[in-house]
Amino acid sequence: MTEETPGFEEQPDVPSGATSDDAEPQSATPSAEGAAAPDGDAAAQVTGLTAQLDQARMALSERTADLQRLQAEFQNYRRRVERDRIAVREVAVASLLTERLPVLDDIGRARDHGELVGGFKSVAESLETVAAKMGLQQFGKEGEPFDPTIHEALMHSYAPDVTETTCVAILQPGYRFGERTIRPARVAVAEPQPGAQPVKAEDQAESAEDKESGGPDEG
Secondary structure: OOOOOOOOOOOOOOOOOOOHHHHHHHHHHHHHHHHHHHHHHHHHHHHHHHHHHHHHHHHHHHHHHHHHHHHHHHHHHHHHHHHHHHHHHHHHHHHHHHHHHHHHHHHHHHHHOOOOOHHHHHHHHHHHHHHHHOOEEEEOOOOOEOOOOOEEEEEEEEEOOOOOOEEEEEEEOEEEEOOEEEEOEEEEEEEEOOOOOOOOHHHHHHHHHHHHHOOOOOO
16 A cells, blocks of 8 residues: 655646646636627627518618508598599489479479469479479579570571660570589570660669650650
């Protein structure tokens, strides 16, 4: 048996020419590199997350723009549908009212001849009221200037007391529905007499006064 010397501890082998102090820094070097490595990984992770966030923001902006565009297209579609629906309704109502115009003409002639009496009068007035509620409007009056866009001349004459082409008789009233003329007023027109001098407003007023007084005063 080998006797151990009390108080003697084995020391690690140290290369010749080196001391134990020289060996300690070598063991500390790997720990310093390991501490620096996590900092680099964290920076790379932050950079990657920032890039992903930018991509997400760009995608969100694109989707928002797409949504706004779709919403605008839908609003335009709704407006077109509503406009078309109103147009179709107006055409249908105008067609229905056009078919009822001969009946309204008969009612007007019966009223002019004093034949609108009794139960026929009630029915006729109810029909006229319904037509007015649907938007039918009658136009055409004697004495108004002739307008070829709303009047249809069926008779023509000359008159010395007019200064322009004038409706002197309403043969059939005109009707309009909203801004649409569904039938022009059928009228008799009179034009100024060829070669006649235009009648001034003052002369017309004096002529009317003379008629009311029985004629001009004699000197």
